Amino acid sequence: MKRLLAVSLFALAAAACHEIPQDAPKPYAGKEDTKAYAGDLFKGDKQKYEQALAQRAQFQNEYNRTGGAKQ
């Protein structure tokens, strides 16, 4: 009887370790957005768009202008 009680208590305690995921992906219910590269500028060319942004991001690196960065 004691063993049965111990096993049931253990099972009950172990059940608390189970975690139900609380952030299951939910579908977006709103309007669909236009792609950023769909306009006249990039004409749907995703690669060109990503390249433009990556190039633009390099303007934030002043070592490109001044040099002197450790490699």
Place this chain on the structure above:
Amino acid sequence: MARMKFICDAERCIECNACATACKNEHEVPWGVNRRRLVTVNDGVPGERSISVACMHCTDAPCMAVCPVDCFYRTEDQIVLHDKDLCIGCGYCFYACPFGAPQFPQAGAFGLRGKMDKCTYCAGGPEENFSVEEFRKYGRNRIAEGKLPACAEMCSTKALLAGDSGVIAKIYKTRVVTRGKGEEIWGWKMAYGGSDKVSDNLGVKA
């Protein structure tokens, strides 16, 4: 696939508020709504540090998880945006967000809340690109023009970096390695490869 993020370098931020001003001006954000703001730690004490805070466009965004009307979505560049036509202004996202990014304009008497407004990473919203409606609801769409967020591009000391996470992490690493301070901080090894070589792969545990 790009993963757009912000990094704010606290060693460089001089609390000039140019980022917040640029954001306000670019999107004609109404009074009382601050998509971006400055947070200063130990203000007035020698060694104080400031960082510029806005929506961090989280990879696992809590606002998305708690929204009862599912008005949040993620663009191909991993920018977290929302549909204002669907938003009911409940404020759950405000409680869920660790950065205090969601803002609520006062829409009427007795403190009535309007629809949520937040940083869009200058990527507009679910309206036709460059349309009047898009500007009215979400602000300017600089991303579709091939530009980065106005806050980062206007940053006078380039403390605030915006762009693909891989690209800006490399810029930041170059900076830290060159100035010789910052590698000792917790998490550096995990995030930046653990060595003082800029050429090392980022994100690889040392």
